[in-house]
Amino acid sequence: MTQFPVYLDHAATTPMRPEAYTAVTEHLLEVGNASSLHAPGRRARRVVEESREAVAAILGVRAGDVVFTSGGTEADNLAVLGLYRARRAEDQRRTRVLATAIEHHAVLDPVERLGEHEGADVRWLPVDGCGRLDLDALKSELAAAPETVALVTVMWANNEVGTIQPVAEVAALCAEYDVPLHSDAVQAVGTLPVDASTVDSLALSGHKLGGPVGVGALVVRRGLSPQPIVFGGGQERDLRSGTLDVPGVAGLAAALLASMGDLEVRAHHLRTLRDRLVAEVVESVEGVTRNGDPDDGLPGIAHLSFAGCEGDALLLLLDAAGIAVSRGSACSAGVPQPSHVLLAMGVEPLAARGSLRISLGHTSTGDDVDRLVEALPPAVARARRAGTGR
Template sequence: MNDAPTVYLDHAATTPMVPAAVAAMTAHLADVGNASSLHASGRRARRVVEESRETIAQALGCRPGEVVFSSGGTEADNLAVKGLYWSRRAADPARRRILSSSVEHHAVLDPLHWLAEHEDADLELLPVDRHGRLDVAALAASIERDPASVALVSVMWANNEVGTVQPIAEVVALAAEHGIPVHSDAVQALGSLPVDFAAAGIDAMTISGHKVGGPLGVGALVVRREIELTALVHGGGQERDVRSGTLDVPAVAGFAAAVELAVKEQADHAVRVAALRDRLVDAVRRAVPDVVLNGPEPGRGALDRLPGNAHFSFPGCEGDSLLMLLDARGIECSTGSACSAGVPQPSHVLLAMGRDAEEARSSLRFSLGHTSTEADVDALAAAIVPCVERARAARA
């Protein structure tokens, strides 16, 4: 058994809770009261929820009433794309088209495919360049072909696999010319990039607690008050009547504390983890000369790539095998593959970027966060050569 301390390089999957979020959450774990109840205990719970809503709104540049709490990013993405599509179709049956990028997270892609299969949506997944950046000209051409038929546009703020930051301002400008609402999954962007809902001009934005040092199981859809959404979950009419259900008050409090801290420390955090990321990229390239870095080159532009993301393809390796070899040495990261029915599938993101299936299956993502250190990077640098050699030998 490996007794060395774990080197955690998978912050894009989930990041440790920050002390402020732990304190805010545990302060309310023993409290009694449903935030929908009218008695004193219920009013106290409601006060915690509304103060948390105000904290998040102030941090994100939106109005408190625009913050709709959810169980996390996946539910918020589903509410955004399904709720927008259904409400727009109800108002105008001709609005069947949904435009999105080909590199979205499955929390967006899967509900979009479901709408295409079950709700008569006409889904268009737009191409990206070799770095994973949306082809804005293709979006413009698709909109102009028949703008009156477009129900919504959904483009993520930053990619969860290769870290590419998308041209949201350009997307919004194109859609706004025709009054088309824009949703953006900002789960990976929040805390790593400047995120201002009002300044961005988008209509709906997804965020998640556990990606910014908050608890699991809580997130939000930030959505403009003027936007009509059809509810996914019906019941007590909570959260503007678009997301019914009793709110998890302790989790909401922890979520708000994490968001507030992440936004406050974003600039310093980005500088620190970008320096660590650059150190990691240099170390891996020196150790494995034929490694391929996927996504924009670090330093090409500070806002082109998430500061804590390093995504590589290792020629001659199976990503899953390399991951397990690193894991045996106490180094935790993630593979670029998804698993369907127990069978590894090549990353749809890398395939959309023009990589072949073999390159896609040889990829690993290393993502840094608030607990990452130079020692973590150095541990990976020391382990990567023997692990790559063993992975290549196993495949051969």
């Protein structure tokens, strides 16, 4: 008997919420460019603005602070590249970028690019063994020469191990030294209560919270004008050009609204499932290490290392058993690299290779956990026979 596939990779993308599906499909066949002055254009505009207001209200900011983008990656790129360039143009001394060593590639890569091509002096901020930012390191970097800092970027919660970052403390430090703070909150929004007014700029993504793929937003407080990275018609406060994706924006707002409706209940449900999953796996398999912060992490993420085997082999065997999990973060060519997040946390490269990210979400059930717990021990035994290949 073939069983239903078990989807435990919600941190990669999560099923669309029915509310979002309804909102997207409702507008898909409607004509109207939100920038047009005629009636169809006005209708489209209204959908966009109502969506903007809904997003802003949920995140605790003003509607004018919300800039819709093509997704989380574009939002992060706009914040990092745009803020650096704008701040540097105002004052040439601002060359330093302070970023945690565990940022997502959507932040990591533009920061590295600034270092390689635009004279940025990049300081990677260390994290502890749980993957939490070392606040003292941030403080000493800030205190050393605050006038030379272009921006600080600290993710809200890590996409691989789930550790929640001390954003409020970081924000207080940045305010003290009058330096803008960007936060990649792609994994947090829709799962944690996020007050975007805590930070100066914040990125979110539609499909991570049950909305459509291809839409996201950068919340950027007024008075802070990152230089655009996409040029054209000047839609979205002249910060971001491109015809607005009306169904996408409506879907994003509907998904966010829906996720607020069950935020606490869902977090409790996910935490209960996740904790049971971890406990049962640790009991049935030897040599398992849990990565991340067991007490202050995203409720749906379990990041586990299995000594003596390759995560790739485990993924293959679980996939064959109809269970979808992840190595951590996807890579375009599919070539696994040891995770920079785990390495920054001090995990040995070999142990990092033997790890899996299991992420639950709004459709996860106890049956999913049972199926994984059942399939994992034989898969680990087999993957251990295949060894680490070194």
